[in-house]
Amino acid sequence: xxxxxxxxxxxxxRRSASNVSYAEAVAAALHQELGDSHRAIKIxxxxxxxxxxxxxxxxxxxxxxTGEHLLSLVRHSDAVLGIFMQLAGxxxxxxxLELADLRSRLTDIxxxxxxxxxxxx
Numbered sequence: 001x002x003x004x005x006x007x008x009x010x011x012x013x014r015r016s017a018s019n020v021s022y023a024e025a026v027a028a029a030l031h032q033e034l035g036d037s038h039r040a041i042k043i044x045x046x047x048x049x050x051x052x053x054x055x056x057x058x059x060x061x062x063x064x065x066t067g068e069h070l071l072s073l074v075r076h077s078d079a080v081l082g083i084f085m086q087l088a089g090x091x092x093x094x095x096x097l098e099l100a101d102l103r104s105r106l107t108d109i110x111x112x113x114x115x116x117x118x119x120x121x
Contacts, residue, residue: 022087027061029079048072 034040036059044055048069057063065073073080085094 023058023064024061025083025087026064026073026080027059029077029083030059030073033077033079044073047076 030040030044034043041052041055041059044050044058045052048055048065049072050058050065050069054063054069058065064070070084074084081097082094085091
């Protein structure tokens with residue numbers, strides 16, 4: 001038997017406070033955008049290619065998405081994108097995205113108003 005050498009590192013709890021708050025924040029965003037139905041879980045499964053069990057973990061806030069699953073959620077869900085940017089400390093970037101979206105919607109509304117006025121005359 002070999003003697004133990006070197007420093008003994010204390011075991012860490014894998015669920016640190018930041019991981020718990022991250023998972024809970026993603027769960028809240030998913031619930032806000034998609035609701036609490038089983039259909040919402042199926043939508044997330046379709047978006048990410050994740051298993052049903054994994055999607056249920058995300059909705060429960062037990063575990064959070066990582067890697068490609070997180071990218072897929074951010075690509076499809078504005079609520080998850082917002083939480084992601086907020087947790088990353090990039091609220092200013094999120095504001096610019098919201099302003100660009102608002103500008104696009106206002107342009108569409110103005111075009112609809114112009115078309116309605118042209119049709120009346």
